[in-house]
Every structure is written in structure tokens, then in C-alpha cells.
Amino acid sequence: MFRNLKEAKTMSENIHHNQHEVEHADDIIDGISSLPDGVLHHMLSLLPTKDVVRTSAVSKRWKNLWASVPNLDFDDTLLYASEVDHIHSPESTSFMNFVERILRLRDTSKIEKFRLSCRVCFNSSRISSWISSAIMYNVRELDLCIFADDSSVIPQSLFDCKSLVILKIEMDCVLVFPPRVSFPCLKTLHLSLVTFPDDDSTGKFFTSCLVLEDLVLLDCDCINLRSLTVSSLTLKRLTIDDILVYEPNGCKIKIDAKNLKYLKYTGYLPNEISLSNAPSLAEASIHIPILNGRQKEVACRAVDLLKGLQNVVFLRVSNCTMECLIFAGSMLARFPVFPKLTHLVLTMEIGDYTFGAFMDLFNFCPTLQSINLSEGFDQCIELGEYDSVWSPVPICISRHLKTLTFKNFHANDSEICFLKCILKYALVLEKMDIWWCTARSRDLKKERDVMKELKMIKRCSTACLITFP
Structure with a gap:
């Protein structure tokens, strides 16, 4: 027996509520079951196959539906x-x-x-x-x-x-x-x-x-x-990921794809890869880690690969790829010019060791309009405003650069010096986006002082807007 009328009333309400939920669930199932087979098949295709088979117990409508799921x-x-x-x-x-x-x-x-x-x-x-x-x-x-x-x-x-x-x-x-x-x-x-x-x-x-x-x-x-030619008139996207170590006698791979639009390469270049015919290639991403003891050989293969990217508009390269150029030596005389390149993204921190190669790269990108330093500078880098790398100033910076994105910003002297030089020499610069490093503890006073200092600098381009997103 119920202890009191209140308890009995509560029990009755719960039973009614549960019955209502069951009826509501049945209504939903009936509503779903009335959908066309094509819609139900699409819904079932989003489930693991074992769960699809279990739906056969839902209703007669679903009993054999799983047998034709696409x-x-x-x-x-x-x-x-x-x-x-x-x-x-x-x-x-x-x-x-x-x-x-x-x-x-x-x-x-x-x-x-x-x-x-x-x-x-x-x-x-x-x-x-x-x-x-x-x-x-x-x-x-x-x-x-x-x-x-x-x-x-x-x-x-x-x-x-x-x-x-x-x-x-x-x-x-x-x-x-x-x-x-x-x-x-x-x-x-x-x-x-x-x-x-x-x-x-x-x-x-x-x-x-x-x-x-x-x-x-x-x-x-x-x-x-020993050699492989991938020849295709229809190929548009090519991704190669090599974790294999460098092979002195690697395979010679030639890519002949006149309609190739996108290339992504990651690896130590265990094989010699060249693009013999890629006039439509507009976007490329290259990451070549440094392999100690084989730097010169990898650098030569890196230059050969980069030579096939002469028509790219958007290029993403890693800091390690920049290091390859340091070891290229006389090969740089055969380094390609990228006449159409307008957007460049650096995907690793730039340090003392690679800053020179980073600046050298600008000399091969005469029409570059956008630079994105997605990882910023190594905190140990030491730069001066009158560093020899700014003499002469790369043409792309002085005449074409419109957007600079600098991420992982710590507001150290070398970073501020670099940004000052960009503001000083970039004639058509429209926007400079500076993103603070999120890993450090914030010094709000220092941030305000740095923001004020950069915004007070005399700029070559009066239209340039400096933002701290």
C-alpha cells in the first residue's frame, strides 16, 4: 500500500509520463518509417554496420531495409x-x-x-x-x-x-x-x-x-x-608522404601532369622527384626535414623538386626546407624564380640559422604580396635594424607586399626590429596582423607599450593598418 495519497499521485504521474514517452517514441519511429527508402538509406549509412542490422527490430518497415543499405x-x-x-x-x-x-x-x-x-x-x-x-x-x-x-x-x-x-x-x-x-x-x-x-x-x-x-x-x-613516370592528363591533386630515410640510389620519379593544381610533399626525399610538366600547378606545400649527415644531397633533391613549382601562386614551406637551401650552395644559381607566387606561408619557427635563407627566398619571389609566419621567430634569434640582409631590400617587400601575418609574437627586440623594417620598406603594405603568443603569461602593460610603439612608427605606406587580433 502507498504510504499516503501524495506518494500514490506521484507514482501515477510517473507511469503516465513514461507511457507518454513511449507513445512519443513510437510516433517518431512511425514518422521516420514513412520516409522514402532513399532517405532511410542515407540515415542508415551514417551508422556502423552492426547498428544498421539492429534496426531490423524497430518495425516491420525496417525488417529488411538493412539488406539494401548502400x-x-x-x-x-x-x-x-x-x-x-x-x-x-x-x-x-x-x-x-x-x-x-x-x-x-x-x-x-x-x-x-x-x-x-x-x-x-x-x-x-x-x-x-x-x-x-x-x-x-x-x-x-x-x-x-x-x-x-x-x-x-x-x-x-x-x-x-x-x-x-x-x-x-x-x-x-x-x-x-x-x-x-x-x-x-x-x-x-x-x-x-x-x-x-x-x-x-x-x-x-x-x-x-x-x-x-x-x-x-x-x-x-x-x-x-629505378625509375617511375606518373603521366596523367587528368591528375589535379598529388600528395606524397615519405617517412623513409634518405636513399643514395633512390628511385627517379617524374611527374608529368599538365593539369595538376595542388602538390603536397612531406619527407626526407628518399627518391628524386621532379615535375617535368606542371603548368597549372597553383598551390604547393613542401616540408623536408633536415637529415644529419645528408644535408647536401637532400638539398640538391629539394632544389630539383622546387624547380617544378615555378607556376605556383600559393606556397607553404617549412623552416626545415629553408635549411635545405643553406646547404644547396652553388645549386642556388639554378634555383627557380617564382614569378606568379603571391602568397607564402612559413610553417615553422625561423631562427638565426635560417633567417638568411628566409630573406634569400624573397629574391626568388618578385611579386610576393602576402607573407604568413605561422610560427613566428625562435626566441633566441638576434636581429638588428641595419642587418646586411636588408641591403638591398627584396623587390617583393619594397614594391608588392600588401599583407604580413606574424603569429606566436613574444614582443622581443628581434621581432620588433623585423616588423619595424617591414614598415620602413614596404611601400604598398595594407595590413599587418600580429598575433600574441598564447603559451606565455600575459604582461598587459608590455603589450600596450609594444602596440603603441609599433603604431607610432613612421610607415612607408600610409594606408597600412596594424592589428592585434
């Missing part, structure tokens, strides 16, 4: 985090059986995206059959991350898939290509960790990508190659 995502990462014997564990077997059940019960509709990540569960024949199934369903996007050192897990039918538009493969293995390769619709290709087998089959592989627009090579090994 996106399938199978990932055994959760098994990887456990401490069981992964290969023979019940969880591993359950995962493999789950994948096969989903593919076996699927209807005849096409697969839009098929993602398979196998870091634990590995059975060569079963994985190969899963990929083959996706190909049979005319998959448009295939994303494979397989911890295996044998490329035979990839079925031969993959390399003759007419429906593929996006292909991503991450495997630490020698990627063996069949005699016939045909990708008539492939626009995006991402390869990670793979080792290319030989010059001939690798060259044919890239040539077979007839409409390729976006190529990404992450930590791929060219140790078996």
Missing part, C-alpha cells in the same frame, strides 16, 4: 583492444561470420561504399571473398586496411573493376599487379605502406587509371624501382 563498414578494431588470443578467439570467428552473413543476405542493390579494416581477424581466402563480393555489387568506393604482408588477399578482379571511383589500400606488403589493369572510372587513389614491385608493372598500373584526379602515396616504398 554503405558497409566492417572494422575489427574492438577486438584489437582486447587481451584475448585474437586469431582463434570466439570474437574473431564471430566477426568473420557476421561479415559473411551480411554479404550473403544482402539484396541485389549496388554497394556505394565498402570499408574493411582487419587488424586482428585475418583469413586470406575469406577476406578475398568479401572484397570480391563488394566488387560483384558494383562498389564505387573501396577502403581497405589489412594487416597482412601478402597481397594475394586482394582478388585479381579488383584491378579490373569498372565501377570503382575511389580506391584506398593500406597494406604493408609488395603490391603485385596482374598483367591486365583497368580502372576506367577511378578518380581517387590512396595507397599507404605498400611496396611497388618493379618499374614496368608499376608504370602500367598508374597509366591504367585513365581519369585519375586525386593521388595520395603515404609511406610507399620504391626500393624495387
Whole structure:
């Protein structure tokens, strides 16, 4: 019995409230279920595949809907985090059986995206059959991350898939290509960790990508190659990330892509990379870390790479790339001029060691309009207002520079000196944005004094606006 009427009333209200919530949830489900299949498929494609299958219990309308969902995502990462014997564990077997059940019960509709990540569960024949199934369903996007050192897990039918538009493969293995390769619709290709087998089959592989627009090579090994030409009339974006150390006898890679618009390179240049035909290249990002003991060799390869960027409008380079130029020596006589470059971003701190190379770079950028020092200066840098680097003043600074962005500003003497020189020599400067270092403890009085000092400096450009965002 209830202790009092108040308790009974409260219990009654709770029951009524819970019943109302259930009815409201049913109304929502009924409302969602009335949506067209295309909309429901889109909603389901945002869920993990195992959760998609669970929706079959929602209502009769949803019972078989999962069987035609366009996106399938199978990932055994959760098994990887456990401490069981992964290969023979019940969880591993359950995962493999789950994948096969989903593919076996699927209807005849096409697969839009098929993602398979196998870091634990590995059975060569079963994985190969899963990929083959996706190909049979005319998959448009295939994303494979397989911890295996044998490329035979990839079925031969993959390399003759007419429906593929996006292909991503991450495997630490020698990627063996069949005699016939045909990708008539492939626009995006991402390869990670793979080792290319030989010059001939690798060259044919890239040539077979007839409409390729976006190529990404992450930590791929060219140790078996002597030379490779990537020739494409459709390629627009190229990303190469090399963590491999310098190789004295590295592969010679030539990029022939007249419609290439964007290039990003990160690495130690273990291979010699050159752009032989890239008149449309407008944006590039180059990061070449210094490799002790190999500075001169890396510098020579860096200059060869930079020579292919002569048409860029936007260039992002690291401080380490600047260091490469220091070791280039006589190679600087062959250093390219960037006649179209208007925007330059430096992505690492500039120090005493690289400031000279930083200023030298301006002499190769005659029409530069915007400089962005995204990490500012090293706090130990020592500059003077009458330093020899300002004689003569680079033409781009005196005649074309319109915007200077200086980040990570500490308000030390060398930084203030540099900004004073820019204000003194930049005839058409319109804006100087100075961003305070967020890591330091703020001295508000010093900040006000520095702001006042810079704003009181006589400027070559009367239109220049100094801001502290």
C-alpha cells in the first residue's frame, strides 16, 4: 500500500509520463518509417554496420531495409583492444561470420561504399571473398586496411573493376599487379605502406587509371624501382608522404601532369622527384626535414623538386626546407624564380640559422604580396635594424607586399626590429596582423607599450593598418 495519497499521485504521474514517452517514441519511429527508402538509406549509412542490422527490430518497415543499405563498414578494431588470443578467439570467428552473413543476405542493390579494416581477424581466402563480393555489387568506393604482408588477399578482379571511383589500400606488403589493369572510372587513389614491385608493372598500373584526379602515396616504398613516370592528363591533386630515410640510389620519379593544381610533399626525399610538366600547378606545400649527415644531397633533391613549382601562386614551406637551401650552395644559381607566387606561408619557427635563407627566398619571389609566419621567430634569434640582409631590400617587400601575418609574437627586440623594417620598406603594405603568443603569461602593460610603439612608427605606406587580433 502507498504510504499516503501524495506518494500514490506521484507514482501515477510517473507511469503516465513514461507511457507518454513511449507513445512519443513510437510516433517518431512511425514518422521516420514513412520516409522514402532513399532517405532511410542515407540515415542508415551514417551508422556502423552492426547498428544498421539492429534496426531490423524497430518495425516491420525496417525488417529488411538493412539488406539494401548502400554503405558497409566492417572494422575489427574492438577486438584489437582486447587481451584475448585474437586469431582463434570466439570474437574473431564471430566477426568473420557476421561479415559473411551480411554479404550473403544482402539484396541485389549496388554497394556505394565498402570499408574493411582487419587488424586482428585475418583469413586470406575469406577476406578475398568479401572484397570480391563488394566488387560483384558494383562498389564505387573501396577502403581497405589489412594487416597482412601478402597481397594475394586482394582478388585479381579488383584491378579490373569498372565501377570503382575511389580506391584506398593500406597494406604493408609488395603490391603485385596482374598483367591486365583497368580502372576506367577511378578518380581517387590512396595507397599507404605498400611496396611497388618493379618499374614496368608499376608504370602500367598508374597509366591504367585513365581519369585519375586525386593521388595520395603515404609511406610507399620504391626500393624495387629505378625509375617511375606518373603521366596523367587528368591528375589535379598529388600528395606524397615519405617517412623513409634518405636513399643514395633512390628511385627517379617524374611527374608529368599538365593539369595538376595542388602538390603536397612531406619527407626526407628518399627518391628524386621532379615535375617535368606542371603548368597549372597553383598551390604547393613542401616540408623536408633536415637529415644529419645528408644535408647536401637532400638539398640538391629539394632544389630539383622546387624547380617544378615555378607556376605556383600559393606556397607553404617549412623552416626545415629553408635549411635545405643553406646547404644547396652553388645549386642556388639554378634555383627557380617564382614569378606568379603571391602568397607564402612559413610553417615553422625561423631562427638565426635560417633567417638568411628566409630573406634569400624573397629574391626568388618578385611579386610576393602576402607573407604568413605561422610560427613566428625562435626566441633566441638576434636581429638588428641595419642587418646586411636588408641591403638591398627584396623587390617583393619594397614594391608588392600588401599583407604580413606574424603569429606566436613574444614582443622581443628581434621581432620588433623585423616588423619595424617591414614598415620602413614596404611601400604598398595594407595590413599587418600580429598575433600574441598564447603559451606565455600575459604582461598587459608590455603589450600596450609594444602596440603603441609599433603604431607610432613612421610607415612607408600610409594606408597600412596594424592589428592585434
